[in-house]
Amino acid sequence: MKARLVTATVLMATLAITVTPLPVQASAAPVYPPAAEHGWVTSTLRHMSLEQKVGQLFSTYVYGGDAAEPTAADRAANRAAFGVETPAEVIDRFHLGGVIYFSWSHNLDSPRQIATLSNGLQRAALGDGAKGRVPLLISTDQEQGVVLRMPAPAAQFPGAMALGAGRSPQAAYTAAEITGRELRAVGIHQPYAPIADVNINPDNPVIGVRSFGADPALVAELTAAQVAGFEDGAGVTSVAKHFPGHGDTADDSHTGLPVIDHSRAEWERIDAPPFRRAVAAGVDSIMTAHIVVPALDPSGAPATLSPAILTGVLRGELGFRGVIVTDALNMAAVRQKYGDDRVPVLALKAGADQLLMPPDLRLARDAVLRAVATGELTEQRIDESARRILAMKYRQGLAGSPMADVDEAVRTVGAPPHIATVAQVTDPTLTAVRNDAGLLPLTHANRSVLVTGWNSAAFAPIAAVAGGFTARGARATAQPATLPSDAVIAATAAKAADHDLTVVLVNKAWDDVVTDPRGTQRRLVAALVDTGKPVVAVAVRDPYDIAYLPGVTTYLTTYSYTVAAMDALVRALHGELSPSGRLPVTIPTAEGAGTVLYPYGHGLTW
Structure with a gap:
């Protein structure tokens, strides 16, 4: 910890100060001498049974917003998935080392509820305080931007590509620091961020705006800044992902097994730099990718299950000594070739430590125990991973203080200074591409003004933009048209013809395979342009959409649809904010073949 604090101090001293950093609060993890960490880890491990040590390696979801009294529906879901009814019983039965929160598993509502749930799960993990009982490492995917789990009032910062457009390591550090503080306040110590993937493939369906951009140096710099913000600023454990680099694929590892055809030299030049910087910055954890990289392992094994990649490259060549966490084991990429009972065993043999979300927890746990019994895995190998996980928990202060202060959580999450800082960080990311x-x-x-196009029920960007126009004296109409039918397209165009201006939001309009298979967003925009009335098109996710919107002469990209992003957009449209974001990726033409429509670094202002 002390070495990493020096790294963070040097980093912060060299950054251009564009956002005022918050003072470090007492909520940060305490710094313990190495001897104390070693003593606690060794003593704890000595008193754990094999079943408890194996349980430490697993992290998965549980259903319910209360540890002991979930709803009837959540009881049924837990019973179907785990054979018991409450989250507390899941923890106790499987000796889980970690839990990951999702909205779909009903874990995330208000700061008070989340902190109370975290405390209930910690009590279940610790039981009666007997030796061998260990606090949980609670996690969630709080990347920000388009991937965030904590609902309002939590601070909703721009995601990675927006931060790449802003070009400010200080802003990246601050976003991670405040995000980490709010998570820690509700008892979450492991945000699965930052993304260290270099998104050089515009057709990437799974990374895209989750990446800082297409320049390895920029991605490396902002990755290191966020590692420092999470770990040294907020005292939570960052997770750089997805090793060895998921940025150049046109396949989604949730549904298939991508192959990255980079040569070893290309991998060293493109994919490796952000992970090298993360390791140098002292990152506590690195997440694997379910991808095949023949240049690193010609066997065809996905990286998650590859000893050559995890043990050979990540541990051996990059010198990483922290926790290797798998991407979710319920994803198709690792299930197509291997059985659900083999995947966790192969991941451990490859060098992984934390096994995330197996599709059948009981099957996975029993498979690991059976592998130890048959000698395929040794108990010493289990101890190695358990020791790394325990050490990480100790460094987060969980050994001495695993409980969240519920009242402090209510005060911290969405605190006015945090929300004000969100705007400071968001404003410089807005990118004007065409005017x-x-x-x-x-x-x-x-x-x-007609405001139409893609909408989100959770964020309501259409209403937010329309409200911004109304507040400035316009007669604004909000008419969402997410993936509209032909009839809705015709009706929307007819309405646009009766307005002076149309603002249309688009979200991955380029993706006519998965996101918009009928090309409805493109047809909507074309119909709006055909009215002859002025049209402002705004990409609220991937900036690449402009290549697929012929006839659009005014185009901006916000990289996400958060409240702050929509507010910045409205102010920029009215000249109250001068756009200063620059593209962190190259936008090719729709035909591709290396033809550039807008180059890396392009951005207009007024």
Whole structure:
């Protein structure tokens, strides 16, 4: 910890200060001398049974917003998945080392509820305090931007690609620091962030805006900044993902097994730098990718199950000594070739430590125990991973203080200084890509405006943008048209013809395979352009959409649809904010073949 604090101090001293950093609070993890850590880990491990040590290696979801009294529906879901009814019983039965929160498993509501759930799960893990009982490591995917789990009032920062557009390591550090503080306040100590993938493939269906961009140096710099923000600023454990690099694939590892055809030299130049910087910054944990990289392992094994990649490259060549966590084991990429009973065993043999979300927890746990019994795995190998996980928990302060202060959680999550900082970080990320007709900034407010296109029930960006126009004197109409039918497209175009201006939001309009297989967003925009009325198109996710929207002459990208992103958009449209974001990726033409439509670094202002 002390060595990493020096790294963070040096980093912060060299960054251009664009966002005022918050003072370090007492909630950060305490710094213990190495001897104390070693003593606790060794003593704890000595008193654990084999079943308890194996349980420490697993982290999975549980259903319910209360550890002991979930709803009837959540009881049924737990019973079907785990054979017991409550989250507390799941922890106790399987001796789980970790739990991951999701909204779909009903874990995330208010700060008070989340902190109370965390405390209930910790009590279940610790039981009566007998030796061998260990506090949980609670995690969630709080990447920010388009992947965030903590609902409002939690601070909702821009995601990685937006931060890449802003080019500020200080902003990346601050976003991670505040995010980590809010998570820690509710008892979550492991945000699965930052993304260290270099997104050089515009057709990447799974990474995209979750990456800082296409330049390895930029991605490496912002990855290191966020590692420092999470770990030294907030006292939580960061997770750099997805090793050895998921940025150049057109396949989604949730549904298939991607192959990365980079040569070894290309991997060293493109994919490796962010992970090397993360390791140098003292990252506590690195997540594997379910991808095949023949240049690193010609066997065809996905990285998660590859000794050559995890033990040979990550541990041996990069010198990583922390916890290797698998990506979710219920994803198709590792299930297509191997049985669910073999995947956890092969992952441990490859060098992984933390096994995330097996599709059948009982089957996976029993498979590992059976592998030890038959000699395929040794208990010493189990001890190695358990020791790393225990050491990480100790460094987070969980050995001495695993409980969240519920009242402090309510005060911390969404605190006014945090929300103000969200705007400071978000504003410089907005990127104006095209303004051919000089439509922007808008010169008068007394106009009728139709705001339409893609919408989110959780964030309501259409209503937010329309409300911003109304607040400035316009007559604004909000009409969501997410993946509209032909009839809705025709009706929306007819309405646009009766307005002075249309603002249309698009989300991955380029993806006519998965996200928009009928190309409805493209057809909607084309119909709006055909009205002859001015149209402002806004990509609220991937910036690549402009290549698929012929006729659009005014185009901006916000990289996400958070409240702060939509507020920045409205202010920029009205000239109250000068766009300063620069593309962190290259936008090719729709035909591809290496033809550039907008280069890396492009960005307009006014």
